[in-house]
Amino acid sequence: MKDVAALAGVSLSTVSRTINGDPKVAPDLAARVRHAVGLLGYQRDEAASALRRADRVSASVAIIIEDVANPFFSAVHRGVEDYARERGVLTLSGSSDDAARERALAEAFVSRRVDGLVIAPAGPDHRYLEREHAAGLRLVFVDRPGHWIEADAALSDNAGGARAAVEHLMAAGHRRIAYLGDRAWLFTASERFQGHRTAVGKVAPGLVHQDLGEERAYAVTREVLAAPDPPTALFTSQNLVTLGAVRALHDLGVRDRVAHVGFDDVPLADALAPGLTVVAQDPHALGRTAGELLFARMNGEHGPPRRILMPTRLIRRGSGELAAVSG
Amino acid sequence: MKDVAALAGVSLSTVSRTINGDPKVAPDLAARVRHAVGLLGYQRDEAASALRRADRVSASVAIIIEDVANPFFSAVHRGVEDYARERGVLTLSGSSDDAARERALAEAFVSRRVDGLVIAPAGPDHRYLEREHAAGLRLVFVDRPGHWIEADAALSDNAGGARAAVEHLMAAGHRRIAYLGDRAWLFTASERFQGHRTAVGKVAPGLVHQDLGEERAYAVTREVLAAPDPPTALFTSQNLVTLGAVRALHDLGVRDRVAHVGFDDVPLADALAPGLTVVAQDPHALGRTAGELLFARMNGEHGPPRRILMPTRLIRRGSGELAAVSG
């Protein structure tokens, strides 16, 4: 910056003002400065700039998701990024994997002075953010609400969606409907399980399996169908669980006999035979909504925490419309 | 920080030294400092720290990919992130979409003083990075090499993989093999087209379609198959193109008659009927390798640019093994 000032023959303040688009710098000086900037390839040091700046804005927000490579979360990420970009704000991101890493990431972003933080919780306790939040950190939760902390959240209608899925299966005559879900303590999972339970009335023992990942879902699907009095339909409550179950049904050759509805859409769902019926969320919209909440706070909105519920949508593609056969 | 110093009754330097693990701080002082830190929930301002620090290390790297929500790129992202995390370094990321945005993002990251930059090129010209690169910016390209700039790169064996895919189809008797690809000017696309051409010898007119996205691929697949003298097999050279083609073949009801090999694996490929044969890359490993190259430079490695080629793997699942019927 001082090289620029020297080359343009002006003071540091004039350079700073020119760069920040201050209107009351003489056009000829501004031109000299811009010329020097171009010649030297000067770029402002954003960190130093934010450090000195009165409002301390870094023009960046961060999102912490479970896994940047999970299609659901990466679409949420993209939603936040699109919203932020339209406002000239950079979006940082990181994969939390687990509660400890989530906390480490949150602290890393906070100490980099992001203007706001979006978190898709991987951990069951966000009290560690209480102090920062009280001190003015703009914080929004997405997909799942924060625990032990009062903050904005953008969520899907998990219970309603799950209930719709299972009721759809029941309307086709199914009564023995297995529930396969991921980590039971997660808000999303428990909401979806509630939805399932509401629809079926009483849950048959042996038909509920939780804490599954893709591989466990594959194995459990095979086990459940091999057991006596097997279910005639499956409700899988998370995208990776759905993938595991689809592969298992396929390998068993029963995709056209065992009904199946998954929560969250997956690629190629409509190219399967039969197509995969799902309760789709709109992860991109979820991300955008989280962005809206976050920017509202950044723009000075006060008031109590808001919780926005996004609707889900049942997409009939065949697998959820298979009629129940005598069980 | 000065609150911490006041509470602990020491000077700023002692706080700084304690936080940075300087061994020659008296244990009792260090304990007092740490206690105060805990009480106040103090976290160092990384930006200010990096600003003053002699080596100016920010403990962060960035990766620019076309779309954080594309499964291929998000897996690359995750590979870099995993490698960096093991070394205590934060990974930032952004979606470039196009050349202009790529440049804007690169400049944003550079002005945030990341220690290194990984780019999956979206643009055809990286001369804008030349000055920074010469000035010491650690730069690695992934998936596609940089253009008009000499820098390290981690690439898949695009030509070899494409050639293997098409030769595989030819071994099953196919002679009329359509090529469907994404933006032709991309390095990856042109390499894959070269591989296709090498395998088939001479390219039949009307069987090559480029610059496709998922929706265009869907439409073009239908058109190509409806035309006189249609191909008996398809080679789709990118994941979104593959998805479009699969859906089109499915909707036409010809997935068991028209052979198909895709470049890059897609979810549920093995749950289709027939399964989708692909030439798989390992995007996670590609990301890790880019990370290795980057960190080697960050650790002072000199020498000429290195280009690492990662092998691809043909995964036979059925669609690529359909025999040619009389055309």
Add this chain to the structure above:
DNA sequence: TTGAAAGCGCTAACAA
């Protein structure tokens, strides 16, 4: 071993 003071690159108050 500890503290006082200078300064990283920048912006903002103040003076000219």
Add this chain to the structure above:
DNA sequence: TTGTTAGCGCTTTCAA
């Protein structure tokens, strides 16, 4: 309108 100067939060000489 422009320049001078102080200082953001931190690290790092330099002296004590």
